[in-house]
Amino acid sequence: MTSADHHPDTLIARRVRRLETLLEEKGVLSGAQLDEIIDASLSGASPANGARVVARAWTDPAYKSRLLADGTAAVRELGFMEGGFQRLRVVENTDETHNVIVCTLCSCYPLRLLGPSPSWYKSEAYRSRVVREPRAVLAEFGLNLPDDTEITVWDSSAETRYMVLPRRPADTDSMSEAELTGLVTRNALIGTAEL
Amino acid sequence: MARMNDIGGMQGFGPIDTTEDTEPFHADWEARVVGLFNALRAQDVFNTNEFRDAIESMPPAEYLATSYYERWFKAICTLLERKGVIEPGELDD
Numbered sequence: 001m002t003s004a005d006h007h008p009d010t011l012i013a014r015r016v017r018r019l020e021t022l023l024e025e026k027g028v029l030s031g032a033q034l035d036e037i038i039d040a041s042l043s044g045a046s047p048a049n050g051a052r053v054v055a056r057a058w059t060d061p062a063y064k065s066r067l068l069a070d071g072t073a074a075v076r077e078l079g080f081m082e083g084g085f086q087r088l089r090v091v092e093n094t095d096e097t098h099n100v101i102v103c104t105l106c107s108c109y110p111l112r113l114l115g116p117s118p119s120w121y122k123s124e125a126y127r128s129r130v131v132r133e134p135r136a137v138l139a140e141f142g143l144n145l146p147d148d149t150e151i152t153v154w155d156s157s158a159e160t161r162y163m164v165l166p167r168r169p170a171d172t173d174s175m176s177e178a179e180l181t182g183l184v185t186r187n188a189l190i191g192t193a194e195l
Numbered sequence: 196m197a198r199m200n201d202i203g204g205m206q207g208f209g210p211i212d213t214t215e216d217t218e219p220f221h222a223d224w225e226a227r228v229v230g231l232f233n234a235l236r237a238q239d240v241f242n243t244n245e246f247r248d249a250i251e252s253m254p255p256a257e258y259l260a261t262s263y264y265e266r267w268f269k270a271i272c273t274l275l276e277r278k279g280v281i282e283p284g285e286l287d288d
Contacts, residue, residue, distance in 0.1 A: 009222055009224070012224055012265060012268065013222065013223070013224040015268070015286050016224040016227050016228055016231075016268060017224075017227075018286050019231065019268075019271070019272065019275075019281075019286055020227065020231070022281060022285060022286070023231075023280075026280065026281075028235075028238070028240070028280060029231075029234045029235070029238065033234060034227070034230045034231065034234055035230070037230045037233045037234050037237070038226050038227070038229065038230035038233075040233075041229060041230065041233050042219060102203075104201070104202060104203030104204075105200050105201060105203070105251070106200055106247070106250065106251075107263070115217075115219075116217075116218075116219030118215065118216055118217075119212070119214070119216050119221075119263075120211050120212055120213055120214070122263045123208075123211060123212065124202055124208045124259070125208040125209055125210065125211045125212070126211050127202055127203065128202040128203060128204065128205040128206070128208045129206075129208065129211070131203045131204050132203075132204045132206070137211065140210060140211050140213060141211075141213050155203065158243070158244070158247065192213075
């Protein structure tokens with residue numbers, strides 16, 4: 001036995017493999033099935049999807065109204081299904097207000113629109129603190145908001161997921177929708193960055 | 196009883212590691228665990244709410260000592276034992 005065998009990651013990897021084998025032996029599932037499911041669970045999930053929604057809202061006021069009124073239906077117009085059963089609510093940043101999302105209880109997140117969540121989103125530090133001291137937390141991300149900007153923190157749940165509609169950067173009037181899409185970052189969609 | 200996952204507003208967790216990571220998984224076993232979760236849920240071995248409950252009812256010390264996907268794995272094992280799919284101890288060395 002080498003020292004690597006004692007590493008916690010090696011131990012858990014071995015237990016996961018053993019469970020897979022056990023479930024195959026019991027006929028509960030097959031390894032091939034699992035590979036397929038792993039591929040399917042992340043395919044099509046990307047922050048580029050959220051970016052497309054934002055760029056459309058910036059360039060089409062009617063779409064923006066629909067997006068803010070019913071996020072679930074509006075993203076479906078662009079071909080994105082965000083969760084089978086959850087509601088998507090899109091919250092708009094303005095000159096006076098800034099929004100940021102969290103899931104204090106665990107890790108709820110609009111996966112299809114934002115891609116896999118970053119580790120910090122699932123961390124105890126982010127989950128516990130952003131609802132108590134959002135200004136300090138945003139500063140840790142390098143986002144220093146003016147004192148008079150009102151910050152709203154949205155706590156996701158099993159039923160409702162949130163996405164931030166960031167402010168459109170200045171001097172982008174001549175940009176196409178596709179070019180605007182390229183400006184939108186994952187953290188801006190969470191609210192831990194501006195553009 | 197308060198559950199350990201209910202940490203909104205709790206103090207003492209320190210600074211946030213804001214490192215930008217774009218990799219969804221940091222080890223192959225993490226992806227396998229997510230695959231197991233999706234496969235077992237698709238076969239109605241358990242549902243999402245039972246899975247959440249299994250994570251949220253972990254003893255506080257265990258919850259805090261385990262990584263995100265370790266909790267997923269432990270919850271899957273808990274549910275499989277509860278449902279009689281595997282026997283307690285069947286995964287042990």
